[in-house]
Amino acid sequence: xxxxVRPQKSRVAxxxxxAADSYDDVAILQRQTADEMLDRLDLVKIKxxxxxxxxxGTGRNISLLQQRYPDARQVAVDIAYSMLLRGRQRxxxxxxxxxxxxxxxxxxxxxxxxxxxxxxxxxxDLVYANLALQWCELTAAFQEIQRVLRPGGLLxxxxxxxxxxxxxxxxxxxxxxxxxxxxxxxxxxxxxxxFAAGLTDPVLDSxxxxxxxxxxxxMMRDLQQLGARNVNNGRRRGLTGKHILHRVKAASxxxxxxxxxxxxxxxxxxHAWAGEISQQTAGNGDIPISLKQLRRNR
Numbered sequence: 001x002x003x004x005v006r007p008q009k010s011r012v013a014x015x016x017x018x019a020a021d022s023y024d025d026v027a028i029l030q031r032q033t034a035d036e037m038l039d040r041l042d043l044v045k046i047k048x049x050x051x052x053x054x055x056x057g058t059g060r061n062i063s064l065l066q067q068r069y070p071d072a073r074q075v076a077v078d079i080a081y082s083m084l085l086r087g088r089q090r091x092x093x094x095x096x097x098x099x100x101x102x103x104x105x106x107x108x109x110x111x112x113x114x115x116x117x118x119x120x121x122x123x124x125d126l127v128y129a130n131l132a133l134q135w136c137e138l139t140a141a142f143q144e145i146q147r148v149l150r151p152g153g154l155l156x157x158x159x160x161x162x163x164x165x166x167x168x169x170x171x172x173x174x175x176x177x178x179x180x181x182x183x184x185x186x187x188x189x190x191x192x193x194x195f196a197a198g199l200t201d202p203v204l205d206s207x208x209x210x211x212x213x214x215x216x217x218x219m220m221r222d223l224q225q226l227g228a229r230n231v232n233n234g235r236r237r238g239l240t241g242k243h244i245l246h247r248v249k250a251a252s253x254x255x256x257x258x259x260x261x262x263x264x265x266x267x268x269x270x271h272a273w274a275g276e277i278s279q280q281t282a283g284n285g286d287i288p289i290s291l292k293q294l295r296r297n298r
Contacts, residue, residue: 009079009113012135016080019227023058026222029209033158033267034061034130041068048072048153054114055132059087062107063094065128074107075124077117115140119148129157135154136183142197144195149274155199160184161206161266167255168263171216174251179294187268199272206268212260216252217245219263
């Protein structure tokens with residue numbers, strides 16, 4: 001696997017905690033990928049008793065998962081405590097008086113890191129992780145997911161690939177040599193991490209999402225509101241001057257299309273099973289990718 005520096009989790013936690021109030025205003029991609037993952041759950045036949053929403057953020061998907069699996073207990077885990085508070089508030093607002101109905105299982109909200117999950121072994125049946133794992137050392141996170149999943153349990157996730165924010169990456173590269181965009185692993189490395197963790201029958205595919213902005217400053221402002229800060233160890237320290245931002249803005253103009261500046265996101269979707277039990281999905285055209293196939297295509 002590529003030699004990628006372990007993310008600075010304290011910085012990740014602080015960034016997302018600071019973004020809790022503004023996150024929902026700009027989380028367009030996150031809603032799109034979450035809905036895609038929910039649609040993909042239609043293709044598998046499972047009746048989970050306990051669901052882990054890993055990296056639950058402001059809790060948008062908790063009620064949606066509860067609608068799909070009304071008998072399941074939801075467990076929301078996020079590294080940022082203020083995100084969990086938002087999630088609890090949102091759940092109460094989404095459910096209203098329904099949360100008091102007999103048999104309704106109130107979600108548990110737990111602060112924790114995906115690389116050190118505060119859950120018991122073999123304690124959940126479904127892990128749903130929407131755009132959370134890119135902030136983790138993947139093998140460690142997948143090992144923890146494997147640990148908490150019951151045999152035959154399902155992991156459904158999305159993460160970001162290396163072509164993410166390529167326009168912004170190239171614009172900064174024209175100005176200085178500091179890393180300004182986080183490093184994201186490709187599908188080969190994601191698969192290797194899954195196999196190394198002991199997950200079985202992985203299925204991976206990727207898609208491109210594109211968001212449009214009036215300029216690169218608006219793009220970076222949205223990233224800040226999302227909490228998607230630069231966590232690279234070698235990042236530039238201190239404030240960025242106006243003259244540098246002006247140069248970045250000028251460099252970004254080469255990517256403008258029809259008056260708008262695109263922000264490309266390479267989204268990797270995947271699922272896998274825990275334990276030795278091999279499950280079947282409905283025919284949706286996805287092809288299980290073996291580690292040998294991935295290495296052969298390098």
